[in-house]
Amino acid sequence: MPRSNKSSAFTTSGDDGKPFGPPLIGALLRMPWDAVQQHMLTRLHGSGFADFDAAYLTVFQYPGPQGARPSELAARLRVSKQALNYLLGELERLGYLERRADPDDLRSKRIALTPRGSAAVGVIREAVGEVETAWARQLGPGRFDDLRNLLIELNGVT
Amino acid sequence: MPRSNKSSAFTTSGDDGKPFGPPLIGALLRMPWDAVQQHMLTRLHGSGFADFDAAYLTVFQYPGPQGARPSELAARLRVSKQALNYLLGELERLGYLERRADPDDLRSKRIALTPRGSAAVGVIREAVGEVETAWARQLGPGRFDDLRNLLIELNGVT
DNA sequence: CGGTTTGGTAAAGTGACTTGACGATACATG
DNA sequence: CATGTATCGTCAAGTCACTTTACCAAACCG
Numbered sequence: 401m402p403r404s405n406k407s408s409a410f411t412t413s414g415d416d417g418k419p420f421g422p423p424l425i426g427a428l429l430r431m432p433w434d435a436v437q438q439h440m441l442t443r444l445h446g447s448g449f450a451d452f453d454a455a456y457l458t459v460f461q462y463p464g465p466q467g468a469r470p471s472e473l474a475a476r477l478r479v480s481k482q483a484l485n486y487l488l489g490e491l492e493r494l495g496y497l498e499r500r501a502d503p504d505d506l507r508s509k510r511i512a513l514t515p516r517g518s519a520a521v522g523v524i525r526e527a528v529g530e531v532e533t534a535w536a537r538q539l540g541p542g543r544f545d546d547l548r549n550l551l552i553e554l555n556g557v558t
Numbered sequence: 559m560p561r562s563n564k565s566s567a568f569t570t571s572g573d574d575g576k577p578f579g580p581p582l583i584g585a586l587l588r589m590p591w592d593a594v595q596q597h598m599l600t601r602l603h604g605s606g607f608a609d610f611d612a613a614y615l616t617v618f619q620y621p622g623p624q625g626a627r628p629s630e631l632a633a634r635l636r637v638s639k640q641a642l643n644y645l646l647g648e649l650e651r652l653g654y655l656e657r658r659a660d661p662d663d664l665r666s667k668r669i670a671l672t673p674r675g676s677a678a679v680g681v682i683r684e685a686v687g688e689v690e691t692a693w694a695r696q697l698g699p700g701r702f703d704d705l706r707n708l709l710i711e712l713n714g715v716t
Numbered sequence: 717c718g719g720t721t722t723g724g725t726a727a728a729g730t731g732a733c734t735t736g737a738c739g740a741t742a743c744a745t746g
Numbered sequence: 747c748a749t750g751t752a753t754c755g756t757c758a759a760g761t762c763a764c765t766t767t768a769c770c771a772a773a774c775c776g
Contacts, residue, residue, distance in 0.1 A: 424686045425693070426598070427620040428709035429591040436584040455763065462585040471723055483764050485725070490763095499724095507723045507772045528582045535583070535712060547708040551586035553697060554705070613732065629754060641733050643756070648732095657755090665741045665754040 436531050443527040449520050451494050459487050460524060465497065465511045473511065496520060594689050601685040607678050609652050617645050618682060623655065623669045631669065654678060 437457065444452045458477060459465050465473055474484040488511065491497050496517035502508035513521065536544035595615065602610045616635060617623050623631055632642040646669065649655050654675035660666040671679065694702035 424620070424683070425690050425706065425709075426591065426594040426686050428706065428713055429587055429594065430619075431713050432709070433584065433587040433591055436587065440584070458763095461588075462582070469723075479763090480765065481724070482726090482766090486763070502723095505723080505773075509724070525582070528584050532583050539708065539711060543708060546704065547712070548583065548586065550697065550701060550705040550708070551583075551590070554693060555586055555589050611731095627754080637732095638734065639755070640735085640757090644732070660754095663742075663754080667755070 432535075436528060439531050440524050440527040443530075444520060444523050447523045449523065452496075452520060453490075456487060456491060456496075459484070459491060460521065464521065466513050468511050469502065469508050470499070470511065471508075491517070590693075594686060597689050598682050598685040601688075602678060602681050605681045607681065610654075610678060611648075614645060614649060614654075617642070617649060618679065622671075622679065624671050626669050627660065627666050628657070628669065629666075649675070 437454075440457065441452070441454055458479070459473075461477060468476075470484055470488060471481050474481040477484065488497070488499060492499060495514055497514055498512050499509040500512050502510045532544070535547075539547065595612075598615065599610070599612055616637070617631070619635060626634075628642055628646060629639050632639040635642065646655065646657060650657060653672055655672055656670050657667040658670050660668045690702070693705075697705065
């Protein structure tokens with residue numbers, strides 16, 4: 401996030417004496433999103449990846465950095481290529497990935513996950529899966545599928 | 559947003575030759591959330607609040623800063639009180655709010671929105687409402703209500 | 717070929733954070 | 747009442763994920 405995990409507002413208090421309005425759609429999306437993020441970090445830190453900082457999650461956003469060129473990935477993540485390169489340097493230093501020469505273009509590089517990086521990806525997936533399981537149990541499986549399908553449709557629009 | 563509009567990952571690419579998995583629940587929540595945030599900022603910047611930075615949205619998170627004490631708000635937002643105080647200083651300098659003495663506790667302050675601050679809150683609400691309207695039209699009104707209700711139930715759990 | 721665009725990087729600066737320390741007020745206990 | 751302790755806001759210094767500016771080298775384009 402940019403700064404990583406900080407972020408934003410979605411609805412606000414009533415002024416003065418007035419009662420609050422109901423939570424609006426922004427807050428409703430943000431809060432479970434925060435919960436997913438938090439669970440991913442907790443599981444990473446407890447699985448041998450204590451050096452995995454919240455900021456690095458940006459790089460691993462769907463569909464992940466594997467095989468991408470730094471410029472392309474920076475554009476996808478909407479940060480400058482310098483900012484991304486800083487994060488890639490940290491991740492390379494910690495052994496999560498490597499920047500390899502691209503045989504097809506001598507100017508370019510390709511990002512390759514190391515075994516350690518792939519293992520971290522596995523933990524992230526597990527963590528997300530655990531959250532999905534917990535939510536499915538809470539809502540009931542059919543209704544969780546409804547939620548997922550509605551979100552997929554919404555993402556298609558956005 | 560922290561950092562402003564950047565943020566985090568939720569699912570990742572398949573390694574090497576394998577195909578990608580489907581978008582997981584994290585990504586599905588993050589993407590429309592980003593869209594809401596972006597629309598709020600766009601509307602603010604186009605409505606006389608060009609100096610409203612993305613970082614300030616943090617302070618206006620539901621249910622907003624009105625009447626809160628800085629320490630309490632910092633705890634709610636999970637940032638240090640120093641970090642919040644920095645943002646409050648900026649927002650006070652720009653005329654969005656004031657920190658007033660608390661008559662009940664001489665150590666404490668209370669945050670009060672200025673008219674300008676309340677106007678910005680109004681624009682934020684409008685912006686969220688516009689997004690809701692657009693999504694309701696896309697999904698159909700009944701299905702948008704379903705989405706909202708599922709999210710409310712999920713937030714009740716979290 | 718020569719001019720322009722594209723990919724990565726180095727350098728310097730910014731701003732939203734952090735931790736540490738502090739004085740002032742509130743509160744709890746003897 | 748006195749005295750220790752917890753809490754409030756703030757100052758100061760440092761960190762780090764960014765940004766803008768500037769480059770060089772390779773690719774592409776006529």
